[in-house]
Amino acid sequence: DIMSENEYTIESVRASLVRQEDTIVFGLIERARFPINSPTYNQLNVSIPNFNGSLFDFILNQTEAIQAKTGRYINPEENPYTENLPPSVVPHYNFSKFLHPTTAVININERIKKAYLNEMLPLFVASGDDGNYAQTAASDLSLLQAISRRIHYGKLAAETKFRASPREYEPLIHAQDREGLMKLFTVKSVEEIIQKRVRKKAMVFGQEVSHDSEVSRKYKVDPTIVSRLYQNWIIPLTKVVEVEYLLRRLD
Numbered sequence: 001d002i003m004s005e006n007e008y009t010i011e012s013v014r015a016s017l018v019r020q021e022d023t024i025v026f027g028l029i030e031r032a033r034f035p036i037n038s039p040t041y042n043q044l045n046v047s048i049p050n051f052n053g054s055l056f057d058f059i060l061n062q063t064e065a066i067q068a069k070t071g072r073y074i075n076p077e078e079n080p081y082t083e084n085l086p087p088s089v090v091p092h093y094n095f096s097k098f099l100h101p102t103t104a105v106i107n108i109n110e111r112i113k114k115a116y117l118n119e120m121l122p123l124f125v126a127s128g129d130d131g132n133y134a135q136t137a138a139s140d141l142s143l144l145q146a147i148s149r150r151i152h153y154g155k156l157a158a159e160t161k162f163r164a165s166p167r168e169y170e171p172l173i174h175a176q177d178r179e180g181l182m183k184l185f186t187v188k189s190v191e192e193i194i195q196k197r198v199r200k201k202a203m204v205f206g207q208e209v210s211h212d213s214e215v216s217r218k219y220k221v222d223p224t225i226v227s228r229l230y231q232n233w234i235i236p237l238t239k240v241v242e243v244e245y246l247l248r249r250l251d
């Protein structure tokens with residue numbers, strides 16, 4: 001086993017969350033190329049043989065099925081949106097067993113998907129319909145996977161915090177005290193820095209680049225909205241995962 005049990009620290013977890021911001025901001029920019037394209041999500045608009053759901057659900061399920069067969073979900077950092085996926089048919093890499101085993105079942109993707117489709121998406125895409133439904137669903141899917149990965153990284157953040165001060169966490173876990181746990185692991189200053197940084201990333205990554213003139217003040221995705229997506233959904237849902245993780249940490 002070449003992986004160390006202690007490869008993750010709160011510093012390495014935070015460094016990864018910073019890097020994942022790049023993927024999420026670019027994912028938002030890519031999705032914002034298309035208007036809302038609501039027929040993508042509307043079940044009444046498709047009749048796919050042997051499938052009950054929207055075009056988006058169909059692409060999500062089929063893509064996750066091929067990814068499951070080829071080993072994507074063997075990595076404990078990855079959590080699928082689809083239930084009952086086929087098993088992997090490829091040789092497995094020996095991923096580290098850093099997380100507590102009873103926490104593998106934690107998966108809040110249904111909640112993430114609902115928040116994304118109903119609340120987040122309308123904030124950063126234009127209204128309209130250009131017919132590019134399959135392309136739209138593909139960009140939703142890669143963005144949703146990046147967001148899910150980021151949010152479920154809360155498992156790793158929680159484990160590093162638990163290992164750093166088990167005596168502080170144990171009584172709250174025994175009491176199943178959600179609010180107490182939330183208070184103990186929250187670091188407001190870190191959250192505020194993230195909200196500022198993703199706003200800046202949206203300005204840098206989403207600017208119009210011209211070979212000769214000054215940088216324009218028009219952005220491909222609204223930087224204030226990117227910050228709000230983190231503030232209202234991405235960080236709070238990461239904290240939901242952290243609480244769920246800690247509640248099961250002594251099982």
Ligand SMILES: O=C(O)C(=O)C[C@]1(C(=O)O)C=C[C@@H](O)C=C1
Binds near residue numbers: 234236
């Ligand atoms: O960096 C941490 O300490 C985390 O637990 C991650 C995170 C986040 O979602 O970014 C969540 C809770 C903390 O209040 C700060 C940040």
